[in-house]
Amino acid sequence: MGRSAEPLTESTFYILLCLYRGPNHGYGIMRQTLALSEGHVHIGSGTMYGATGNMMKKGWIEEFPSAGEDRRRSYRLTDAGRQVLLDEAARLQHLAAAAAEIMEGGKENEE
Amino acid sequence: MRNKKTRYAFYPAWEYRREAEDLNALSDKGWQLEKGGCFRSKFYRDESVRYRYALDYNQSIDDPVRYRDTFAEQGWEFVSDTFNGWHYFRKVYDPSLPPEEYEIYTDEASVRDMSGRWSRLGYAFGVIELVCAAMNLFVLLRHPSITNIAMALACLMLGVMILVGARRIRRPETAGKPKKSMGWCFTVVFVLLAVGLVFGVIHSEVTADSEYVYDPANEPWTWQMHISLPDFYTLDVEADTDAYVDITVTNHKNGKELAVLGGGWDLRAKTTMFLWPGEYDVTTKYAEGTEPGTTGIFRYEVD
Numbered sequence: 001m002g003r004s005a006e007p008l009t010e011s012t013f014y015i016l017l018c019l020y021r022g023p024n025h026g027y028g029i030m031r032q033t034l035a036l037s038e039g040h041v042h043i044g045s046g047t048m049y050g051a052t053g054n055m056m057k058k059g060w061i062e063e064f065p066s067a068g069e070d071r072r073r074s075y076r077l078t079d080a081g082r083q084v085l086l087d088e089a090a091r092l093q094h095l096a097a098a099a100a101e102i103m104e105g106g107k108e109n110e111e
Numbered sequence: 112m113r114n115k116k117t118r119y120a121f122y123p124a125w126e127y128r129r130e131a132e133d134l135n136a137l138s139d140k141g142w143q144l145e146k147g148g149c150f151r152s153k154f155y156r157d158e159s160v161r162y163r164y165a166l167d168y169n170q171s172i173d174d175p176v177r178y179r180d181t182f183a184e185q186g187w188e189f190v191s192d193t194f195n196g197w198h199y200f201r202k203v204y205d206p207s208l209p210p211e212e213y214e215i216y217t218d219e220a221s222v223r224d225m226s227g228r229w230s231r232l233g234y235a236f237g238v239i240e241l242v243c244a245a246m247n248l249f250v251l252l253r254h255p256s257i258t259n260i261a262m263a264l265a266c267l268m269l270g271v272m273i274l275v276g277a278r279r280i281r282r283p284e285t286a287g288k289p290k291k292s293m294g295w296c297f298t299v300v301f302v303l304l305a306v307g308l309v310f311g312v313i314h315s316e317v318t319a320d321s322e323y324v325y326d327p328a329n330e331p332w333t334w335q336m337h338i339s340l341p342d343f344y345t346l347d348v349e350a351d352t353d354a355y356v357d358i359t360v361t362n363h364k365n366g367k368e369l370a371v372l373g374g375g376w377d378l379r380a381k382t383t384m385f386l387w388p389g390e391y392d393v394t395t396k397y398a399e400g401t402e403p404g405t406t407g408i409f410r411y412e413v414d
Contacts, residue, residue, distance in 0.1 A: 011221070026184045027184040041217075042209075042212070043217055043218075044185070044215040044216055044217035045184070045185045047217045050224055050225075051221065053177075072180070072184060073181075
């Protein structure tokens with residue numbers, strides 16, 4: 001269930017993130033990713049199929065039938081997937097903090 | 112005006128993006144894809160709509176329903192697939208949408224995954240072709256003929272091209288649309304294969320296989336050989352005679368001697384020569400000053 005030490009791709013990270021607050025279907029994930037990334041990250045269908053398939057194999061997400069009339073497939077996070085997302089978010093926060101420390105310090109030096 | 116058409120155009124696997132662009136251009140002209148293929152595609156006429164096409168390569172889809180549903184969610188309509196794992200999708204074209212809407216692989220990792228699926232197969236196939244080329248070369252050295260030259264060249268060219276293609280498809284910046292199309296190389300391969308086949312079939316017609324029983328009354332014995340195709344020919348002669356004998360091949364028209372096989376009492380000899388179309392004489396000759404043989408059996412093969 002463990003994850004590799006490699007950073008997640010942007011698409012993988014956004015898919016996990018879009019499932020954090022609850023189940024979502026492929027189209028919903030794509031729209032929400034587009035909104036969160038301010039239009040920068042578009043997840044195409046081929047990328048979506050491959051990424052969701054990989055994550056299901058790794059046990060990070062699982063598919064379940066949508067309720068009612070909605071025939072679209074929904075995905076939800078597993079505990080392992082939630083942990084992967086939290087770890088990655090922490091890693092990114094750490095990177096951003098490190099960058100901020102150096103770059104903001106750099107600005108001070110310039111001034 | 113016709114409502115259907117079949118188009119024959121060849122696209123190597125590593126030029127799948129070029130193929131999609133050609134399908135887009137045809138759609139703009141009112142020809143909509145009905146069934147796609149890298150050799151032959153079928154279209155129907157509909158000027159009321161414009162589509163944008165995308166080709167996916169995936170030969171091992173574990174969940175075909177989920178696969179098509181994932182594409183349908185974003186407006187991709189499944190058109191057709193091929194036996195070897197190519198899937199054709201289309202989406203109604205809306206010029207106001209950004210180009211990313213018409214991409215199915217939107218990050219480098221997934222482009223690499225897709226091209227990796229094909230290139231693994233490509234590398235294996237390329238190596239097999241090179242092994243075939245080496246085998247053909249071995250046959251060629253033992254038995255030269257235009258067919259064998261054409262086959263060895265075709266295998267060599269195909270192998271090198273597929274290896275180059277498998278390398279090209281792996282580069283995300285050129286995946287599916289290299290700057291220079293290699294379609295023409297395949298035309299050369301097809302021409303070589305056609306030449307090999309045609310020469311092989313015609314050549315087999317001149318193949319002669321015969322047995323000759325020596326008859327002193329017919330001495331010197333001559334067999335006339337008709338060649339209708341310029342190629343390499345191998346004359347394989349076996350003679351069992353009690354006199355010293357040479358066998359010569361001469362051009363019937365000008366009497367020029369082309370080959371001498373010989374000589375001896377127990378003759379078994381082989382020669383390969385390039386012959387232009389025409390008549391040739393294969394003649395037995397007893398050496399000067401020796402007694403002509405009294406009996407002999409000749410077997411000769413021209414191939």
